[in-house]
Amino acid sequence: MKPVLLTGASGNLGRALAPALAAQGWALRLTDILPFPDPLPPGASFTRADLADGLSIARLAEGCGAILHFGGISVDKSYPEVARPNLDGLYHIYEAARREGARVLFASSNHSIGFHERGETLDADCAFRPDSYYGLSKAFGELMGRLYWDKHGVENVNLRIGSCFPKPINARMLSTWLSYGDLTRLVTAAVTAPRAGHCVIWACSANPASFWGRDHRDRIGWAPQDTAETFRAEVGHIVSTDAVEERYQGGGYTSAEYSRATPSPRDPFALD
Numbered sequence: 001m002k003p004v005l006l007t008g009a010s011g012n013l014g015r016a017l018a019p020a021l022a023a024q025g026w027a028l029r030l031t032d033i034l035p036f037p038d039p040l041p042p043g044a045s046f047t048r049a050d051l052a053d054g055l056s057i058a059r060l061a062e063g064c065g066a067i068l069h070f071g072g073i074s075v076d077k078s079y080p081e082v083a084r085p086n087l088d089g090l091y092h093i094y095e096a097a098r099r100e101g102a103r104v105l106f107a108s109s110n111h112s113i114g115f116h117e118r119g120e121t122l123d124a125d126c127a128f129r130p131d132s133y134y135g136l137s138k139a140f141g142e143l144m145g146r147l148y149w150d151k152h153g154v155e156n157v158n159l160r161i162g163s164c165f166p167k168p169i170n171a172r173m174l175s176t177w178l179s180y181g182d183l184t185r186l187v188t189a190a191v192t193a194p195r196a197g198h199c200v201i202w203a204c205s206a207n208p209a210s211f212w213g214r215d216h217r218d219r220i221g222w223a224p225q226d227t228a229e230t231f232r233a234e235v236g237h238i239v240s241t242d243a244v245e246e247r248y249q250g251g252g253y254t255s256a257e258y259s260r261a262t263p264s265p266r267d268p269f270a271l272d
Ligand SMILES: NC(=O)c1ccc[n+]([C@@H]2O[C@H](COP(=O)([O-])OP(=O)(O)OC[C@H]3O[C@@H](n4cnc5c(N)ncnc54)[C@H](O)[C@@H]3O)[C@@H](O)[C@H]2O)c1
Pocket: 007, 008, 009, 010, 011, 012, 013, 014, 031, 032, 033, 034, 049, 050, 051, 052, 069, 070, 071, 072, 073, 074, 075, 084, 085, 089, 107, 108, 109, 110, 160, 161, 162, 163, 164, 165
């Protein structure tokens, strides 16, 4: 198996994935703009680099069979803060993948569709309804994957991650939670599947309260094994007092800097 490049290695998910994937015998090239804070897993190397530096990304990707792209701004920030790492950086990742013939796994987000209402069950081909510049950058990333597959045959698996934390911390996460174990199995399946093409997967555990329906998981042979339901008694009562936050799938990202008049209980334009 060719080496695998993991961006965002020093972040929460990178630090969970690096040892788990190294334990499977993968040769990992880890990179981040910040130092890697843990002992290096066996068979892994670490190089500090900025995603905005295309030459460094191209060098890091040389000879790699897959790029796990978890680096960049991972929360709601201003447009100028998001643009360089998440837009320019993504372009550098895809150009490197094209040169190497590598498959890209893109850590996309539910915030690319956050303004869908919670009552809807969405399939993966639903309309993008980003709830922030961050969510917009994830929609851009998924469309970048569409372009590079259609035009250059670069395979890519877009993981529309819900909430990937050690455990759910509020009622919304009973719908959106993804366990670290399910994430590791998802990444493994997405890298090792014989063919992927361009696919989009709802990256959440087997949550009965999920907002999400059909996707391309059968193509890579992944099914989640954990469930947020185990935590219902612990967190099911934890809701906010903000009507906008509670109404939309993206939660607090939808209400941040919201400047419309508070919507009525039923939005007549919900299906626009
Ligand atoms: N954790 C979740 O629940 C969740 C949900 C949806 C999507 N995601 C996505 O998954 C990925 C990982 O999430 P996370 O929770 O580990 O986030 P994180 O913020 O902990 O990790 C992101 C890493 O990217 C690095 N980074 C930022 N700017 C960079 C730059 N210019 N060059 C190189 N590296 C840079 C940061 O230093 C950080 O270590 C992110 O892309 C995030 O958007 C995560």
